[in-house]
Amino acid sequence: MPSQGRLLIVGIGPGAIDQMTWRARAALKEAECIIGNDRYLDQIRPLIQDKEVIVSRMGEEVDRARRAVGLAREKIVAMVSGGDAGVYGMASIVLEVIEHEPEPVPFEVVPGVTAANGAAALLGSPLSGDFCVLSLSDLLTPIEVIERRLDLAFAMGVPVALYNPKSRGRPYNLAIAIAAARRQLPGTVPVGVVRNAFRPGEQVFVTTLESFESIENEVDMSAIVIVGNDESRIIRRENGHGIITPRGYHRKYVY
Numbered sequence: 001m002p003s004q005g006r007l008l009i010v011g012i013g014p015g016a017i018d019q020m021t022w023r024a025r026a027a028l029k030e031a032e033c034i035i036g037n038d039r040y041l042d043q044i045r046p047l048i049q050d051k052e053v054i055v056s057r058m059g060e061e062v063d064r065a066r067r068a069v070g071l072a073r074e075k076i077v078a079m080v081s082g083g084d085a086g087v088y089g090m091a092s093i094v095l096e097v098i099e100h101e102p103e104p105v106p107f108e109v110v111p112g113v114t115a116a117n118g119a120a121a122l123l124g125s126p127l128s129g130d131f132c133v134l135s136l137s138d139l140l141t142p143i144e145v146i147e148r149r150l151d152l153a154f155a156m157g158v159p160v161a162l163y164n165p166k167s168r169g170r171p172y173n174l175a176i177a178i179a180a181a182r183r184q185l186p187g188t189v190p191v192g193v194v195r196n197a198f199r200p201g202e203q204v205f206v207t208t209l210e211s212f213e214s215i216e217n218e219v220d221m222s223a224i225v226i227v228g229n230d231e232s233r234i235i236r237r238e239n240g241h242g243i244i245t246p247r248g249y250h251r252k253y254v255y
Contacts, residue, residue, distance in 0.1 A: 011112020015199030124242030
């Protein structure tokens with residue numbers, strides 16, 4: 001008899017339950033078992049009260065993926081991942097584990113609002129056109145590769161969103177990124193920092209590349225840093241300042 005199990009790899013968005021997609025919420029409701037990092041499980045706790053919940057700690061991603069795949073042979077399992085599961089999330093490692101399975105495992109990747117999208121929305125519209133996303137974590141990517149990518153990204157002249165910008169174990173990678181930006185961009189370029197987007201403790205900071213040190217201490221692993229380009233500008237908002245990167249309508253239309 002064929003297995004009734006299935007694996008749902010669910011992006012739960014930047015934090016708040018009301019930022020989740022309807023499909024993500026439906027997937028959690030459909031699942032018999034929920035597995036994920038405790039931080040992300042806490043964000044969706046009201047939606048999974050009646051489920052079997054398996055908590056996995058940070059750094060146990062491979063074991064978490066293997067367990068989810070094994071359980072999905074017999075159960076409908078939801079593997080939860082912050083933001084979008086396919087952007088620095090759990091989708092890739094889960095699919096790699098499935099690749100090594102002797103028999104296929106039915107799966108669905110459920111997209112979610114990424115951390116970059118969430119942070120950009122709170123800033124205004126800094127990623128209006130082409131942009132680049134880079135992680136500063138060197139746990140899986142050598143720092144030499146990160147440095148090369150930073151130089152190339154800022155040389156393109158597009159806004160850059162920086163994930164995993166700063167931790168106690170690697171406090172200097174952010175300084176490397178800012179130095180790379182300063183080699184390619186004027187000091188007046190806006191920089192935004194968003195901490196805990198759509199979560200308790202949410203904070204938004206806006207400065208310029210030349211004055212970045214004034215907010216550098218606000219950056220940690222709960223933050224996203226967005227560096228604009230030479231067309232980006234700081235705008236006034238009701239609750240402070242934001243950033244806009246024009247798409248170019250002003251070059252074609254009068255408004």
